[in-house]
Amino acid sequence: MQSNALVLTVAERLDDRGDIMQLTLRGAGDLPAFTAGAHIDLLVETAEGPVWRQYSLAGDPSDRSAYRLGILRDPASRGGSVALHDTLKTGASVHVEGPRNHFPLAEASFSVLFGGGIGITPMLAMAWELSAKGADFILHYATRSQDRTAFLDQIKSFPFAEKIVLHHDDGAGAGPVDLARDLPEAAVGTHIYVCGPQGFMEWVIKGAEAAGYAPANIHREYFSADVDVTGDSFEVECAASGITVTVGPEDTIVKALARGGIKIEVKCEEGICGTCVTDVIAGEIDHRDQFLTEEEREEGDQICACCSRACGKRIVLDI
Known part of the structure; x- marks a missing residue:
């Protein structure tokens, strides 16, 4: 889009x-x-x-x-x-x-949505779309308590309200999310979606992996991420422009390139939005982002320049 x-x-x-x-x-x-x-x-x-x-x-x-x-x-x-x-x-x-859209719905026989806190927002849009298609799904919405549950008044009137399970850490609703209970048995047509605080997301993702879900069936979107952008110095060669810059221990590729007169657009600065993704011609990448998939990382030809680094002393970008 x-x-x-x-x-x-x-x-x-x-x-x-x-x-x-x-x-x-x-x-x-x-x-x-x-x-x-x-x-x-x-x-x-x-x-x-x-x-x-x-x-x-x-x-x-x-x-x-x-x-x-x-x-x-x-x-x-x-x-x-x-x-x-x-x-x-x-x-x-x-x-x-x-x-x-970097977090689209996949074709599935059953979709399981996990929204933790503010992570409910994309899940609501997914529920609307799945409901309109007549698709089979369930939405687990986890918050600390009912009085911390946004959208609660609207949820009660949604046409898919019966497919939403409210989970509250204080024991109200269905109680806290219990993956042994709330995560269906892994199946080819079952897809998992999760959004929310980083700890909640990683817990659900690890639980799904342990339950036998294939990586392609686990979908995630991070609103923020604790990312360490520091590391050893390395050089970035820009093949198209002929400029080479040094990225220092406390530096980022984006900032080093900006000093050299090359601007890469950035927005989140945390490796979650994909705005700064840049093609890589040569060099091993130290991926620090939460945006690229495991398959994309293995291909080794893209880098989130706002936070990721080179594993070695040099990396060549197609800019």
Whole structure:
């Protein structure tokens, strides 16, 4: 799906449970179509300047009248969510690019969706799309407690409400997610989708792998990632431009190239959005991202330049 630059209006803001702000964004007419799992890039004005942040679309993909988002106020983040919570009001204009989809639904006989906290947002769009197709699925929504469960009021009225299982750490609902109970037996046509806090995601993914699920049947999307971008120095040769730069121990490829006059577009800076993916001609890659699949990593011809590094002393990029 090609990127689109849009200026949209905040038609509605709802401060929901769990420090999650629901936004409804509208334009002058129908918005670009999207499929479940897609996100938009939203330009956020922070004290340090404008930054791009990615937010999953939570609404019904068949409804092109609006984009619906859920944004967690996270004081531990790099400031984007806090700035939005503090400054964004109904009627405000926002700059948006997208939608783009790196987390699409696969053809499956049964889809099992796990949404932890704010990770519920792409799962809701998936539930809408699966329901419209008459597909077989279940959605497990995990939160700390009912009073921290965003979208709860809407969920009760969704046409697929009976397919949503609420899990609360305090024992309410179905209680905490229990993979021995909630993860179906591995089957060729069963696909697992997970989004939420990194620890929750890794727990579900490891549980699915241990249960015998093939890597191709386990789908994930990270909202943020703890990534270590440091390491030994190495050189980056740009084959097309003829420029070679050195990436220092505390440096990144993107920053080193920028000093050399070559700009690679970045947005998340955590290796989760794929904006900075660059073709690699030669050199072994030390992948630090959460974006590329294992198959793509094994091919060794792409790198997330915002965080990944070279394993050796030199890497050659096709730029």
